[in-house]
Amino acid sequence: MALPALGLDPWSLLGLFLFQLLQLLLPTTTAGGGGQGPMPRVRYYAGDERRALSFFHQKGLQDFDTLLLSGDGNTLYVGAREAILALDIQDPGVPRLKNMIPWPASDRKKSECAFKKKSNETQCFNFIRVLVSYNVTHLYTCGTFAFSPACTFIELQDSYLLPISEDKVMEGKGQSPFDPAHKHTAVLVDGMLYSGTMNNFLGSEPILMRTLGSQPVLKTDNFLRWLHHDASFVAAIPSTQVVYFFFEETASEFDFFERLHTSRVARVCKNDVGGEKLLQKKWTTFLKAQLLCSQPGQLPFNVIRHAVLLPADSPTAPHIYAVFTSQWQVGRTRSSAICAFSLLDIERVFKGKYKELNKETSRWTTYRGPETNPRPGSVSTTPHTEHSLHTHNVHEKTPIMA
Ligand SMILES: *[C@@H]1O[C@H](CO)[C@@H](O)[C@H](O)[C@H]1NC(C)=O
Ligand SMILES: *[C@@H]1O[C@H](CO)[C@@H](O)[C@H](O)[C@H]1NC(C)=O
Numbered sequence: 001m002a003l004p005a006l007g008l009d010p011w012s013l014l015g016l017f018l019f020q021l022l023q024l025l026l027p028t029t030t031a032g033g034g035g036q037g038p039m040p041r042v043r044y045y046a047g048d049e050r051r052a053l054s055f056f057h058q059k060g061l062q063d064f065d066t067l068l069l070s071g072d073g074n075t076l077y078v079g080a081r082e083a084i085l086a087l088d089i090q091d092p093g094v095p096r097l098k099n100m101i102p103w104p105a106s107d108r109k110k111s112e113c114a115f116k117k118k119s120n121e122t123q124c125f126n127f128i129r130v131l132v133s134y135n136v137t138h139l140y141t142c143g144t145f146a147f148s149p150a151c152t153f154i155e156l157q158d159s160y161l162l163p164i165s166e167d168k169v170m171e172g173k174g175q176s177p178f179d180p181a182h183k184h185t186a187v188l189v190d191g192m193l194y195s196g197t198m199n200n201f202l203g204s205e206p207i208l209m210r211t212l213g214s215q216p217v218l219k220t221d222n223f224l225r226w227l228h229h230d231a232s233f234v235a236a237i238p239s240t241q242v243v244y245f246f247f248e249e250t251a252s253e254f255d256f257f258e259r260l261h262t263s264r265v266a267r268v269c270k271n272d273v274g275g276e277k278l279l280q281k282k283w284t285t286f287l288k289a290q291l292l293c294s295q296p297g298q299l300p301f302n303v304i305r306h307a308v309l310l311p312a313d314s315p316t317a318p319h320i321y322a323v324f325t326s327q328w329q330v331g332r333t334r335s336s337a338i339c340a341f342s343l344l345d346i347e348r349v350f351k352g353k354y355k356e357l358n359k360e361t362s363r364w365t366t367y368r369g370p371e372t373n374p375r376p377g378s379v380s381t382t383p384h385t386e387h388s389l390h391t392h393n394v395h396e397k398t399p400i401m402a
Pocket of ligand 1: 120121
């Protein structure tokens with residue numbers, strides 16, 4: 001794994017993110033073969049004086065997928081395949097392994113996984129997918145656990161990881177995907193984990209869930225189809241009262257022959273406690289809207305890949321920067337784009353016009369009735385009652401322009 005030298009400022013983190021993105025976008029086979037395929041505009045090699053790139057690898061370890069920087073910025077925790085590492089990154093350019101703890105999927109889960117026709121060479125392992133700082137003494141982590149998601153707390157001592165005891169491992173459905181190839185996102189806010197991922201073995205049931213902490217566990221309602229069955233989450237960003245989720249799914253509100261990908265922002269309220277009757281343990285404040293990223297004369301960039309909030313800690317003019325690709329391609333080249341969305345615009349869109357699903361025709365139409373109070377899905381201090389059931393499965397809003 002190559003790591004750029006990390007500082008604490010958001011630009012370094014953005015650098016890391018862009019670096020990872022570059023790796024994602026680089027073709028894994030032949031880069032630069034005859035000028036075909038995407039070519040990186042900037043390229044640095046380890047040891048290049050123009051930019052400190054540091055390198056860490058360890059024999060037998062692979063799939064370094066999850067990164068978490070300690071509060072003091074001195075330690076980088078890394079989730080890999082069947083292991084979690086603590087790297088000392090105090091010396092720029094020289095990540096040093098502090099310690100590493102194994103967390104393999106159990107033999108039983110591995111053989112069940114292979115029995116269900118998944119590969120024992122590439123899939124039936126524990127790929128670490130969630131790694132967050134829970135409190136001053138503990139991290140919280142989840143992994144695919146051979147297609148049987150699991151989570152556990154990891155105790156820290158002087159930023160060293162203490163071993164995971166098997167009896168402390170809990171079920172992690174809805175927090176980590178089953179399939180390492182599926183996208184996911186998770187963020188810890190006020191001691192609660194908000195996660196967006198696939199909730200079943202087949203990978204056909206996306207979920208947006210809140211777990212841990214004192215508030216009730218909440219989920220999206222599968223029956224009401226708030227999410228298309230292929231929804232793929234890429235980022236979760238908390239704000240003062242709400243948590244935003246960024247994802248991509250097939251648009252079901254348009255009648256096209258071709259599968260049309262759409263990028264979305266959804267939001268749920270932090271103070272949501274679920275409904276009283278029909279929506280017990282379900283979100284009552286879920287809303288989603290379309291994110292548009294396009295340039296005149298070009299095919300729309302309709303597939304969101306990642307999103308970050310910048311500046312992350314300032315209340316003034318925060319913007320979401322998101323990376324998009326297109327489902328279409330002209331000739332041989334694939335291109336990508338970054339679009340910025342003002343958080344205020346996103347908030348405004350969630351207060352604007354909305355569409356409703358007509359259950360008989362399965363069509364989405366813009367709601368033109370009288371204003372309801374409270375609005376469907378609004379952040380309210382009292383528990384939401386059942387009347388919000390019909391209205392809050394609101395989907396499209398006026399599009400946000402980049
Ligand atoms: C996977 O299963 C095959 C057949 O059962 C076996 O020969 C092989 O050694 C296994 N590979 C690993 C990595 O366990
Ligand atoms: C942190 O959370 C863990 C897991 O719930 C708990 O055992 C531990 O006591 C907590 N530590 C502090 C300092 O609150």
